[in-house]
Amino acid sequence: MPAESSHANVVAGHAGSIAVPPHALRHHFADLEQQRETATLGMWVFLITEVMFFGGMFAAYLVYRVAYPVAFQEASQHMAFLAGTVNTAVLICSSLFVACAVHAAQTGERKQIVFFLILALLLGMVFLGIKAVEYHDHWVEHTVPGASFQFQGTDPVHSEVFFALYFVMTGFHALHMLIGVGLVAVIIYFAWQGRYSPAYHTPVENVGLYWHFVDIIWIFLYPLLYLISHKHIY
Amino acid sequence: MATSTQIVEKETYLNTDFSIKSWLLTTDHKRIALLYLISITLFFFVGGLFALLIRLELLTPAGDLVQSDTYNKLFSMHGIVMIFLFLIPSIPAVFGNFFVPMMIGARDLAFPRINLLSWYLLMIGGSLIMYSIVTGGVDTGWTFYTPFSTEYANTQVVAAGLGIFVAGFSSILTGLNFIVTIHRMRAPGMSWGRMPLFLWSMYATSVVQILGTPVLAIAVALVFLERVFRIGIFNPQLGGDPLLFQHLFWFYSHPAVYIMILPSMGVVSEVIPCFARKRVFGYAAVALSSIAIAVFGFLVWAHHMFVAGISAYSALVFSLLSYAVALPSAIKVFNWTATIYKGSIHLRTPMLYALGFIGLFTMGGMTGLFLSSLGIDVHVHDTYFVIAHFHYIMVGGAVMGFMAALHFWWPKITGKIYPEVWGKIAASTIFLGFNLTFLPQFILGYLGMPRRYHVYPADFQVLNVMSTAGASILGVGYLLPLVYLFWSLRYGRDAGNNPWNAAGLEWTTASPPPTHNFDETPVVTWEAYNYHQLPAMPEEETIGASGI
């Protein structure tokens, strides 16, 4: 990356008065504004497809929850309430840091972009770590569906369906988190290199959108999976 | 520096670079369209081979050509290959990719690299499906109903399912690209109301692709998770419900049929005005009908489940909505008919295919009205009546539309004219062969011949023999274009910019177009289908002669 353009980007100031790095405008766009709007619309459309993808799982959950409320309630009592609640707070904080990073990109503060994104990245990894521990605990307690499933409850067969949905829904969510962590890492690298400026920081915004979306999915998952019952065993 | 007496060959998207790498790593939407064209043609003939074997087996009432398991694999793979690897990509991935940017006056799609990724995803998905075929095949039907697919089938369900999952992402990304392109990259003056109707159809198709395909993805993912990990979402013995799979599956697969037909309707809306030399009658009605089909298409999925064990009241609602979704298609047919009224008709090959579309799609659509009627559907569901119905729409409709597009835009894509006489011969052969294949199947279905049967009562044989005879004629009909289109690449006349004097921005550039499409961004000040401002259609013999 040529040194003069990273200098140019670090200087805070009005958008438009800063030199735009030569790579920024792709050949098929008329101007940066069109490119920016296009990229953002693209990310929103992609997020709509993700809503439909998770929507199928939510539909399955809805069907079984309505049909077998007791089994779901009892199964939810075996969820790690503390882990789930901490994870919710972790993700909400990480989204806050991502929002701060986007703001820093809008005002051209390179070091702050990197700082806030690193924090968000770390929290994302904390989330994944806590989930890994939870999954391990489920395995030990025999609440993983399959041959080794054992559950004492009123309706164990349908409680197993709850756990099947739990693993599928949080599993796909965790997969999306992992992808998000990868994307944030890439943005951190490019931000450190000085690629972004007030005139051009669309990737930061769009990765931010993606991250917020994955967070929102969790905010729906948390009450559906962890908060069905007032009582918890753990 | 060339000397002044040398003729410099025009630079087109085809001759800038002949290396394999320039093709496999291209981000030019036109080259990607050709990559798709080659791939889907190959897949079409693979699916067609399975069809041929199916029809050969059905010549006799006994199961004497192939074993039961083999036959079950044949119809499953015919469906999977034809739907996911041919029909769903077909027009959008070939003609959409090539012409959406050109029709709106843009240099490329919004996301050229994602466009290339879409093609690779189709190739990966297709490879997985081919792998599943050569390692024993899959025998669940393209519908993968549970618990058969999750608990009882011992064939390559996981590989085929993964292939469909990956190919689905190809479809989603193409749809995403088109939506964003049409929203954001129209040339100055190209308002929504000035867009060719093909773009309205592509937009509606893309909306269906992005909203529906993810649900298929999760349905297929749950099937292979259940199969591999025995998790019991669809298995009644583990507390699951097999009908949940059917709902998730059909929530995509019904809108999927609109992914397959809307683009062809868009093609017809381009071809009829051109070969009648007049603007489409009722532009707004046709445009809004495309959107209505896309929206209503999401509300009717359980009409595939009228006898599956759903409640009678919910069946009532889905039947009513199924009639609602039929209406916009009927409106389009009436508007196309009114477009022909007082036009100046030229019966060239693309027009023959478009007219064939109208005829066969109408017949297929009418039989859809039969299926939407609950009392009739109980009798004909899961019989050859349904098979005839959807082949009238998919083959008589969608594939005819594809052939119309292929012939209409062949000069633009390749710069060459195909031999018109052979075009007419092939179109007629296909039309005749098609009707002979599928018309008897309506009767077979009403008589009670179920789907997916390779043995049948002896009194059904005559109709089956007629159907197989038709299929062989149909096969010949499809081979003919393969031959003469290739021939035209080498020996065809040069097309010139606009061999049809057609309306549309794509016809204002060279044939084949330069990589960047337009030398200057067009500024649009005219309405779509401005045939009153265009010269008359050139006579067949003069096309390309003056190099206009």
Place this chain on the structure above:
Amino acid sequence: MWLKIPLWPSEASTISRNVDALFVFLLSVTGGVTLLVFAVIVFFLFKYRHTKHPVAEQIEGSVPLEILWSVIPLGIFMIFFGWGASIYFAEARPPKDALDVFVVAKQWMWKFEYQTGQREINVLHVPVDRPVRLTMISQDVVHSFFAPEMRVKADVLPGRYTTTWFQAVKPGHYHLFCAQYCGTQHANMVGEIVVMEPAEYQAWLQGGNAEGSIASTGQKLFQELGCISCHRFDTQGRGPNLQGVFGRPVLLDDGRTVVADEDYVRESILQPGAKVVAGFKPIMPTFQGVLSEDQLLALVAYVKSLSVPQQAEPVTSRPPVPPAAGGTPIAQ
């Protein structure tokens, strides 16, 4: 040869004629409109061919025409919809005096069980002019009971009962197909429906095996498996008294109310915790894996027989363990 190609199956049930009439109506209307549209198109193609009509007339559109050709088809569609729906609802409501036959489908055969205790494979005997209600379930994958001459079809599911019914109008042998792809021998999962005159049918019934009615088989199971020890016929049992339960609403411990139908009884045996009756503890053991679908149907038939019919005496004079309603068929 052409005359010998049949165009539709024989009309063998009370609804066949109605279905065929609707079909002919649909065919006439849609066929007529289609031919009309084709004729108009061909006429236009000829009249406005470019050699005779070199200049096209640009016509924008016509809103009145759009409305006309939207509203008229919609009206016609509503007739198709209404007529079809009336047939469907009739098919969803078996008459109360229908003869009950149980159907268990499995890869790749049909098992029929009559209330008198007879069992058959792939052949269904029914009397003419009597409605027959089929209560069906699958042992494995989804199948579909399809009798084309009767114009009936219903999927047969694993895990839950589905029902259909028909009334045959003329004696004969009719096709039975499986219409939902179910694996290797799907195309060979075919059978026969034999419709008999009443006297013939009675004779056939008498000649069958005398194992006892399905309900009495169910009663034996009820005792052998120990159900009676909790489900006593007084108020002292650890489980609810099952007399008079079938067909009535039941209040569950989570506040829901469900009707005690065949599915409810079957689920209560296999997954007792799914719906626990209010006031009782969830202590019933599961019989999943212990009972076959045939045995479950027998138990269902027995519990059904415990429901007090309208004209019968009140419950108080019943002995502690009532026998099933004799060896005679339930709804004769």
